[in-house]
Amino acid sequence: MDISNYLYLSVILFTIGALGVLIRRNAIVIFMCIELMLNASNLALVTFSRINGNLDGQVASFFTMVVAACEVVVGLAIIVTIYRSRRSASVDDASLLKN
């Protein structure tokens, strides 16, 4: 097996995450799909780190994890705030600005 298979797996997972963001409507599931995309990019970074033989990719991957953790904290707080005022976690229901 070639090492580049990890890169292809990463691309597939990233695409699935992007598709999930496009077609799912529950805000929490959309958030999970964003996490999936971040994880997929982490896998690519780790694989490139292995290909190039230095640890810079792993450090970048580590920073991605920290940013993802921040994003989850703030995003879930926003979801809870929206849920508290609108009693729904669906992104279609937050349409006050539509008309």
Next chain:
Amino acid sequence: MTLFHLALQVGRTATPEAVQFWLLAPIAVIAALGILVVKKAIHAALLMAWVMVTLAIFYIAEDALFLGIVQIVVYTGAVMMLFLFILMLVGVDSTESLGETIKGQRIPSILIAVGLLGLVVSLLGRATITQPAVGLATANADGNVQGIAKLLFTEYVWAFEVVSALLITAALGAMVLAHSQQTKSKFAQRDLSIARFRKSSLGGAAGLPTSGVFARHNAVDVPALLPDGTPAPTSISQTLKARGDMITSDGFALESIEEQED
């Protein structure tokens, strides 16, 4: 010239790693696809946790021991726990209808995703990596954690500081967002009493009549009799009425008692 150069050759892995990859990667892809189709958010969370554990195994197989452990501790431990916590908070039973709100949005979405996949795979195929894969044996000579620490606290120390500021900001932001200030006082007994007297009629000002017929059937399941002999429907609990656990007070009305005595 072919459209897709699928075979990017960078270096072979050992056979055990290949076996592990071909065992786990399809399951990870299937689990990721499952996130797209399951109805309940809690099932999506479990599938997501599985994908994350698989990725952690891949990290460890790719000589990224530290990241593998961090992946399990931070992602499957903390982040997914946070997701499950929020799911419990907003109602675990809520199922999402998978029908589309915007007409004809799904097909273009799938086409865009397939296009993205083709684009990046083709890009990977065209990429030129001049030397074969080096491997991390020399970089990890002092240990993976030591190697990352050396980079993190020398070359990337400024990024590290900025990220710490970001973490603090995120924590503060979450606290500000989740904090709810009570803008009006609670509806207490005093407000209830005032509201009763502000109604158009003072009929209910003294409260609802109590249930039961005095000295004959003094129970909660029988409506009280008004002075004119008719039963008062407001005297009985709505719950009992809905359950059908009430009896009529006709048998205790004055005329029927006189009939019984005759």
